[in-house]
Amino acid sequence: MKVDKFIRVAIAALIVVAMLIALAALLFVTESALNVWDRLREGPSLLLYGYVAAVALLVGASLWFMLRLVVRRRPRQKKQVARPLTRAEIEERLRSADDSGIDTRSARAELSELASRQQARAVHLCFFGEISSGKSSLVRALVPAADVKVSAVGGSTLDIQHYEWTAPDGARVLLTDVPGTGGVDAGLDQVAEQEARRAHIVLFVTDGDLARIEKDALRRLLQLDKPLILILNKSDRYDATEQAQLIGRLLEHLNDLGGSWDRDQVVAVSAGGESDVIERQADGREQLARRTRPADTGVLVVAINSLLAGDAANFDERRDRAIFRLAADKLADAEQRYRKERAEQIIRSSTRKAVIGALAAVSPGTDVIIQGYIGTTMTRGICRLYGAEPRDLDIEEFLTLSQSRAGRALPLSLAVAGNGLKAFPGVGTVAGGLAHAVAYGLIFDALGHSLILTLEKHGELQPARAADEFGENFGEHIEAGVKQVVGMALAEKDRNG
Ligand SMILES: Nc1nc2c(ncn2[C@@H]2O[C@H](COP(=O)(O)OP(=O)(O)OP(=O)(O)O)[C@@H](O)[C@H]2O)c(=O)[nH]1
Ligand SMILES: [Mg+2]
Secondary structure, three states: OOHHHHHHHHHHHHHHHHHHHHHHHHHHHHHHHHHHHHHHHHOOHHHHHHHHHHHHHHHHHHHHHHHHHHOOOOOOOOOOOOOOOOHHHHHHHHHHHHHOOOOOHHHHHHHHHHHHHHHHOOEEEEEEEEOOOOHHHHHHHHOOOOOOOOOOOOOOOOOOEEEEEEOOOOOEEEEEEOOOEOOOOHHHHHHHHHHHHHOOEEEEEEOOOOOHHHHHHHHHHHHOOOOEEEEEOOHHHOOHHHHHHHHHHHHHHHHHOOOOOOHHHEEEOEOOEEEEEEEEOOOOOEEEEEEEEOOEOHHHHHHHHHHHOOOHHHHHHHHHHHHHHHHHHHHHHHHHHHHHHHHHHHHHHHHHHHHHHHHHOOOOOHHHHHOOHHHHHHHHHHHHHOOOOOOHHHHHHHHHHHHHHHHHHHHHHHHHHHHHHHOOOOOOOOOHHHHHHHHHHHHHHHHHHHHHHHHHHHOOOOHHHHHHHHHHOHHHHHHHHHHHHHHHHHHHHHHOO
16 A cells, blocks of 8 residues: 555544544533533522523633733823823822932922912013014013123024013013024023923014914914913014014914914014114215114003903913923923833843853854843833833734844844954954854844834834834944944953953
């Protein structure tokens, strides 16, 4: 008999045997089930119900476990607090952040600044606008005694300055001059916007139609429920028709941004000041002369006063809420920084372990390292930091998918490792083992960093996406990590002699 015929007959025989066993098992199960059922019906009904309940419980529990294993859990969405934050809520958040070791100083500084402003009881008005729109000039027009620096060169105000002004009705007003936005230093834009968020009323200054970035800033301030006056400054440069057209455009922008707008909240003014002009003398000679522009800020004062005449208590409440939100934003930044630092620590320690593992093994493979204990612990640790709760299956899938990409990336990683080692004097031509250890370390470091990026973007571990991110940006990540990993490997080698 030919071999393959023999195999076929054997398989056929096996199928018959398997069928007989299954039949016998079915008969046996049916018989015992019927037996149990009959006995239960004869016995007390309590036993019957108890038995049925126990079976149902068992089936339910198995289904639940199966679902948990197979169906992906969505990360718990952090509750978006639609209603405004209260002091109690922000303080509670700060306490729990303190307990986790997060630096809450800048968020707390906002609350103490608020406390001192509440004590001072002055109304805070903050100017805001592009560089050279004339903010400082307006401060000078309102508080002539103040020593305000004005310059034709943009970017003259580099710091926040406060000036006291007593309104016609005797109310104490604090005017804040801020650096203009849109200059070269983007950091100053942030300083200005934060100061605007701390004020009762924002005086948004422009000297023409709004540019896109001005509109964006305006949108953010309105979203924060900031009372606001939109000022068209340098109106002396426009005739009456142009002025009316510009005011119309500004009102249109405000309407685009939503909310209800009072026509009085958009004003055209002139801050006045001085400028150099060339004058022609009677004898034909030209001469440089200083000319004073008259200030015309009456409508602004009226607009400020009519806003202030409104509900003063409500102003305080809105200002307080805006500062709570600012403190919460600062806390969120601090949390973000904390997470990043802790994630970096996890990556460093896992990378070091991978390097040590690779140095110890005669010829390790990326699979041993990535899919092993170190890979799983690193992935789980970083996910936990970002509030993601991946199932073990997801972690496994992520590591398996990354595995093939790591294999493909190994030659590049080895080349980068070799170059990195050459840069260290005295290392010379090293045995392949060291270069391999660095290459594996680099792969690990890159894996950790891609994980951070995907978690920051999606908030959960999506295995395929995370592995794609790793595969696509591998080159960038290993270039960034090479110095550190080479240092790690050399230190480890030194330690072992
Ligand atoms: N024609 C005219 N020029 C003005 C007016 N107000 C200010 N300027 C001029 O605009 C230029 C900028 O004025 P600043 O008050 O320094 O402007 P700023 O918004 O404080 O500028 P930064 O602090 O750099 O953001 C200066 O040359 C002023 O003389 C105005 O009402 N009319
Ligand atoms: Mg200025």
